[in-house]
Amino acid sequence: MEPFAPGKSLPLAVELKRRWIALRNRVIGSQRFQQLAARSPLLRPVARRRSAMLFDLVAGFVYSQVLQAVVEAGLLEQLGDDPASTAELAQTGQLGLPAMERLLRAAAALGLVEALGEAGWMLGEQGAALRANAGAQAMIRHHRLLYADLAEPLALLRDDRAKPTALSSFWAYGTQGVDAGEYSALMAQSQEMVADQVLASGVFDRCEALLDVGGGRAVFAGKVRESYPGLRLGVFDLPEVVAQIGTDAAGQALARHPGDFFKDSLPAGYQWISLVRILHDHDDDRALALLRAIRAALPPEGHLLVAEPMAGVRGGERMGDAYFGLYLWAMRSGRPRRPDEIGALLRQAGFSGWRSVPTGLPVVTSLIVANT
Numbered sequence: 001m002e003p004f005a006p007g008k009s010l011p012l013a014v015e016l017k018r019r020w021i022a023l024r025n026r027v028i029g030s031q032r033f034q035q036l037a038a039r040s041p042l043l044r045p046v047a048r049r050r051s052a053m054l055f056d057l058v059a060g061f062v063y064s065q066v067l068q069a070v071v072e073a074g075l076l077e078q079l080g081d082d083p084a085s086t087a088e089l090a091q092t093g094q095l096g097l098p099a100m101e102r103l104l105r106a107a108a109a110l111g112l113v114e115a116l117g118e119a120g121w122m123l124g125e126q127g128a129a130l131r132a133n134a135g136a137q138a139m140i141r142h143h144r145l146l147y148a149d150l151a152e153p154l155a156l157l158r159d160d161r162a163k164p165t166a167l168s169s170f171w172a173y174g175t176q177g178v179d180a181g182e183y184s185a186l187m188a189q190s191q192e193m194v195a196d197q198v199l200a201s202g203v204f205d206r207c208e209a210l211l212d213v214g215g216g217r218a219v220f221a222g223k224v225r226e227s228y229p230g231l232r233l234g235v236f237d238l239p240e241v242v243a244q245i246g247t248d249a250a251g252q253a254l255a256r257h258p259g260d261f262f263k264d265s266l267p268a269g270y271q272w273i274s275l276v277r278i279l280h281d282h283d284d285d286r287a288l289a290l291l292r293a294i295r296a297a298l299p300p301e302g303h304l305l306v307a308e309p310m311a312g313v314r315g316g317e318r319m320g321d322a323y324f325g326l327y328l329w330a331m332r333s334g335r336p337r338r339p340d341e342i343g344a345l346l347r348q349a350g351f352s353g354w355r356s357v358p359t360g361l362p363v364v365t366s367l368i369v370a371n372t
């Protein structure tokens with residue numbers, strides 16, 4: 001992107017957009033407009049919504065810490081069915097009474113718990129949704145590492161990914177001899193939401209054989225099996241991860257392929273390959289090498305499914321660009337990509353074409369299907 005030089009002519013569409021943004025920002029930033037909006041019955045709801053959004057940005061870190069305290073203090077489990085008093089909750093969370101009172105009031109303001117007068121506390125709407133979502137709870141606990149890395153965000157960005165971070169140490173699986181158990185468990189817990197989106201899209205309706213590359217403990221493959229019992233399934237992952245796949249009937253029914261996708265060739269004989277939450281973990285050179293290896297393993301009428309939160313997708317911008325943008329920066333590898341950026345890598349890797357497949361929840365995942 002070239003630096004903007006005043007007076008330099010821009011293409012008409014860009015110039016019109018520049019003028020519109022400049023005018024809008026002057027109006028929104030003017031104190032007179034803000035006072036007018038606050039007084040006008042017509043503009044007041046918009047002004048309130050905008051200031052609430054701005055305040056959420058200002059206070060987001062505090063909200064996340066309240067969330068973490070609620071999860072770690074065991075409040076979701078204790079308030080699962082029956083109400084509990086502040087004193088009971090204080091005992092569970094190992095907090096003093098005033099501290100628990102303060103936490104509960106903060107959690108109530110965020111919809112995590114709800115006061116039941118003298119009878120104590122119950123889960124709020126957000127708390128009830130979160131209690132049913134083991135994956136989200138696992139991510140909240142895991143965020144302790146991300147927030148440690150983000151304590152000085154500018155320092156993290158200026159460092160240009162040179163120094164190890166808490167997240168990069170956590171994800172240094174396999175290659176550096178770190179136990180694969182903890183990260184595989186985290187991935188497995190948050191997989192259900194992703195698998196639901198993929199299966200609802202119907203992309204596998206005509207698939208006969210699928211290899212899930214980077215398939216972890218085969219949670220995704222297991223969900224595919226439930227929806228398509230006749231489908232032949234395989235999982236490729238690092239040897240220590242493949243070794244963790246269960247030995248129950250479902251685990252035995254799939255082919256296990258231990259290996260390193262940057263060093264070993266992928267097994268042939270599968271009409272479809274899936275990459276679920278894999279590509280964005282890797283910088284462009286490694287992502288391209290992986291796509292080339294996949295292209296080489298697929299038959300002439302083969303397909304690749306890429307499933308991950310993507311950048312620039314309407315409804316998923318906060319997850320793709322803001323959350324994963326910073327998460328992967330702190331991890332020191334990978335980046336969220338727009339569908340067209342993934343498409344360009346697919347073309348470079350030798351795929352003949354690709355298409356985006358819409359999902360109901362782009363914050364959970366977007367989908368791309370490529371053809372050989």
Ligand SMILES: C[S@@+](CC[C@H](N)C(=O)[O-])C[C@H]1O[C@@H](n2cnc3c(N)ncnc32)[C@H](O)[C@@H]1O
Binds near residue numbers: 261
């Ligand atoms: C972010 S996890 C995603 C797991 C799973 N697809 C999911 O969505 O839950 C990345 C997976 O890629 C595997 N992986 C990382 N590097 C690998 C490599 N070089 N070769 C094979 N698998 C690898 C990891 O072991 C892990 O299971």
